[in-house]
Amino acid sequence: MVRTPSCDKNGMKKGTWTPEEDKKLVDYVTTHGCWNWRQLPKHAGLSRCGKSCRLRWINYLRPNVRRGNFSQEEDELILNLHQSLGNRWSAIARQLPGRTDNEIKNHWHSSLKNRSTNIKSKASEGNNLKTGNRKKDKANEELDIDSLLENASQNILESTPILTSPMPSSSTISSLSHSDYSGINYKSFGVEDEACSTQLIEEKSGDFWTEPFLQDFEGNVHCTTDDFLMPFLELGILYPPSPIDDGENDWLYGLHMAQTNEVHL
């Protein structure tokens, strides 16, 4: 299932990630954010290319990545979305918080593709009015996608409680510039860094410090700050709020404690 580790001509390691590498990446991203994927491995002490780090983080290490079996609701949603969007995995993943485009793509190719083919063949049997491939101009296509995603989002919220994941999907993340989600990281952990502008998130989300929920950049409320941080707690990267401090710096205390202790994954 995993690739044999190897190195490319630049000495960059390839193949399976080791627990040590994972730890380094998680440590670095959670404390410094993803300010530049190309430079990140150098600073994090990893012999990996930035692309590989980014992929590893988004598809595997990022908090609240949902792993394991897809629910029936998720399967249905993927099938519906794929019928309309085609292989636009990132757009599909956007409607399944916690699922990554890569995971959905794999799931599609391994099990849903056949189901889809069956459905299509059945549909075509009873529908001779079907037209051929229509070429749409870009603007019309975008409109269709927007309305479709809007409907899909409604379905998700109404049908599956698990889909209220606090983290944006990989594609939500990927649609942000690096400075954008550096902002998320630093603000979320109560850590400021000059290199990472928090302006955008503040503009889009109102006053972060008085806002009890995390919002994505379309203004959709995903979770409370504590919900967002819980996965880090479970990983042992963060620690519970200090018993001696019931103030607003609880999670900062946790981060501080984490930085002074060994992180076990």
Added chain:
DNA sequence: AACCAACACAACCGCTGCTTT
């Protein structure tokens, strides 16, 4: 028990489009 095919999934590759200079 051994073999083989199908499945599952992590990871790589290369292209595209956006942002910055």
Added chain:
DNA sequence: TAAAGCAGCGGTTGTGTTGGT
């Protein structure tokens, strides 16, 4: 405005696992 750098995306590959014979 053009070029360079970068992140994101989708296609593809490689390999461990599982199930059937």
